[in-house]
Amino acid sequence: MNIFESKDIVKQYSNFIALDKVSVSIKEGSVFGILGPNGAGKTSFIRIMNQITAPDEGKLYYKGQSLLASHISEFGYLPEERGLYKKMKVGEQVLYLAMLRGLKRAEALKKLKYWFEKFEIQAWWGKKAEELSKGMQQKIQFIISVLHEPKFLIFDEPFSGFDPINVNILKQEILKMKDNGATIILSTHNMASVEELCDDIVLINKAKTVLSGSVNEIRKQYKDNTFTVTFSGFVNLIEASLRHQYQILSHDEKESLHIIKFKLLDNSVTTNMLLTGLLPIGNIVSFNEILPTMNDIFIKVVEGAFNNVVPNDTRN
Amino acid sequence: MNKIFIIIKREFLTRVKKRSFIIMTVLGPILMAAMFIGPAWLSQVEDNELKTIAVIDSSKIFVGSLPETDLIKFKYINNQKISDIENNFATNKYYALLFIPPSVLSSPNVVLTSNKQPSLAVRMHISNSLKRDIESLKLLKSNIDPQVLKSIETNVNVNITKVNDDGTREKKSADLQMILGIVGGMLIYFFIFMYGAQVMRGVIEEKSSRIIEIIISTVKPFQLMMGKIVGIAFVGLTQFLLWVILTMTIVTAVKSAFFSDINSYENIQSQSIMSKTEVADNTKKEDISYNDVNAVFDSIKSIDFPVVIGSFLFFFLMGYLLYAAMFAAIGSAVDSEADTQQFMMPVTIPLILSIVLIGNVTSNPEGPIAFWFSIIPFTSPVVMMMRIPFGVPWGEVILSVVLLISFFIFMTWLAGKIYRTGILMYGKKINYKELYKWLKYKNY
Secondary structure (H helix, E strand, O other): OOEEEEEEEEEEEOOEEEEEEEEEEEEHHHHHHEOOOOOOOHHHHHHOOOOOOOOOOOEEEEOEEOOHHHHHHEEEEOOOOOOOOOEEHHHHHHHHHHOOOOOOOOHHHHHHHHHHHOOHHHHHHHOHHHHHHHHHHHHHHHHHHOOOOEEEEEOOOOOOOOOHHHHHHHHHHHHHHHHOOOOEEEEOOHHHHHHHOOOOEEEEEEEEEEEEEHHHHHHHOOOOOOEEEEEEEEEOOOHHHHHOOOEEEEEEOOOOOOOOOEEEEEOOHHHHHHHHHHHHEEEEEEEEEEOOHHHHHHHHHHHHHHHOOOOOOOOO | OOOHHHHHHHHHHHHHHHHHHHHHHHHHHHHHHHHHHHHHHHHHHHHHEEEEEEEEEEEOOOOOOOOOOOOOOEEEEOOOOHHHOOOOOOOOOOOEEEEEEEHHHOOOOOOOEOOOOOOOHHHHHHHHHHHHHHHHHHHHHHOOOOOHHHHOOOOOOOOOOEEEOOOOOEEEEEHHHHHHHHHHHHHHHHHHHHHHHHHHHHHHHHHOOOOOHHHOOOHHHHHHHHHHHHHHHHHHHHHHHHHHHHHHHHHHHHHHHHHHHHHHHHHHHHHHHHHHHHHHHHHEEEEHHHHHHHHHHHHHHHOOOHHHHHHHHHHHHHHHHHHHHHHHHHHHHHHHHHHHHHHHHHHHHHHHHHHHHHHHHOOOOOHHHHHHHOOOOOOHHHHHHHHHHHOOOOOHHHHHHHHHHHHHHHHHHHHHHHHHOOOOOOOHHHHHHHHHHHHOOOOO
16 A cells, blocks of 8 residues: 655746656555655655645645645654754753654653663763764754654655764664554665665656666666676586677686676576576586666666757767 | 744743843843942942041131031131141041132132042032122122022923813823833834844754754744744743843832932932021922922823833834844845845844934924834834824824734745745855745745
């Protein structure tokens, strides 16, 4: 079931279009990635999801209903541009922000106690925010966004500013929330974490949706029949077994093992046929099909779009 | 609604708990009270010392006749040299030596020598006493009876009576009303600037610290703006109320401690002076002072204090609300306080103009300038407040109030539109054209 849907969202500012008919469907309990180069319209879209700004056209649905102001209490949001009141004590401001999210004071205090103990930051309660390092402030902001146990979480670049240890803690927290039934929206430039965490993605470029669907499907869709085979035996036999349907991309030799990366040129050849053909070359240690990384796909799609946009380029 | 209350509470508490607020609140009344009490207290302190002044009267006119007070005494000396006294101030305990030359009638110059700077009170006392005595002597010489001259001396009081439309009469004192008008208008001006700037700084703080987006994902930008404006309004009212209470307490406390002395001292002084003059004169003086007191009481009674205080609170609040919304919009459009200048100008000009008009309005509270500027919403809070103590026709007050309220609603709506777009804009130089475009962006 889709927990959130947008249909043909258009947002226009005076001199440019930020979003041009962007539609997404987000499954309940999934981790959904919003990807795109800088300035593509991600933040505009996220602000519309959070009801910070309104779309000029298009419809938004949450749990099958039109998106309402009252839904905000089920949303958690960690913006990309985030900060704290510098002069205000940490404890006072987390309490204030929790109460703005609709929590009662006693309830908020109880939950804050849990999170402060979990992150072992009880000592920060009475400090002013300006006394904390950037990473410390990020932790506080993360707590603020999840404190009210939202069903629908939007993280805009959540990992920026964290060291690798804290990135791991954060990832685990996100996955834990997913296990508890929350839906998580992740906007990030960290493609490795997209592969690791996201079920589905949408890729926005120049205000338009250019790619959407499940991460696995997309990676399969973008695969280009590249394989690696590691074996001990005779390299020259590979030509005989694969005939002329392949192109060798790289050949490494390590401790008498050959690692060959090749691309299959004939799409009709199945994996089994390929394996059968390879068996005579020697002792096969491993055989892998290489799926493109999200990073590759991102670059390919965005640059491809760039090339498409400038067909009349006069550089020649 | 509940969320606005949470915002108001935070805006109020964080400011009231600030050290600068507490210092201002305590220091303000002390300074104000010092302005009222200070001069009286200082003269009191100075005059506590008994001063004996040696008098060498070569003219022989004034021996034994200079009036004394309980702090200024004269000792007439016949057989000592001037230099003997002058060189021994430390041992002879004289405060000063007054030398009256024989020719004092024809050229009225006397010499006061002392080892310190003689106080103004002493100088005035000597100068006045000698002047009076010399004048009476001269009058006698010219065959004018001092009594006749006294009876000619006249003080003209202009007693203002206002005839209302229903035929009732009120006694009015324009002086008191002018003071009330100026003080009220200045206070409003001062509060609008002080707390309007606080609203602006608060908005810039939220924007530059980047906490704004976290907050407006939970409340509407308009709620945040109004919460901030109302919260700071309460800070202003609290400070004003505390100032009034503290000032009154200090003035009353100090008055009861010192002023009873001063009053008795003044009484003795005036009695000692009066004892020198004739009895007939005495009754006349009392008469005049009685009239003066009556006039002041009458004019105080003529001022409708509930109306003045009520209008002060109303125009203070509405004026603040009108300007605070504009200050909030300015704060939202810039990245730092340094960039506010170009937008501050048009907002501050009407405020400054209304202060420039103080003289014109208070001297002619029914004139066309006073009328128009007390109707135009941007200047009306300050200018109308200056007019109120003089009594303003109800029709004009209602017109001004209705215009002010509707303009406040309009400006707040306009400011809200600029605010909600501005708070999310970073690193862009904003001009008026850009602000105009923001008005058309679609938002919740």
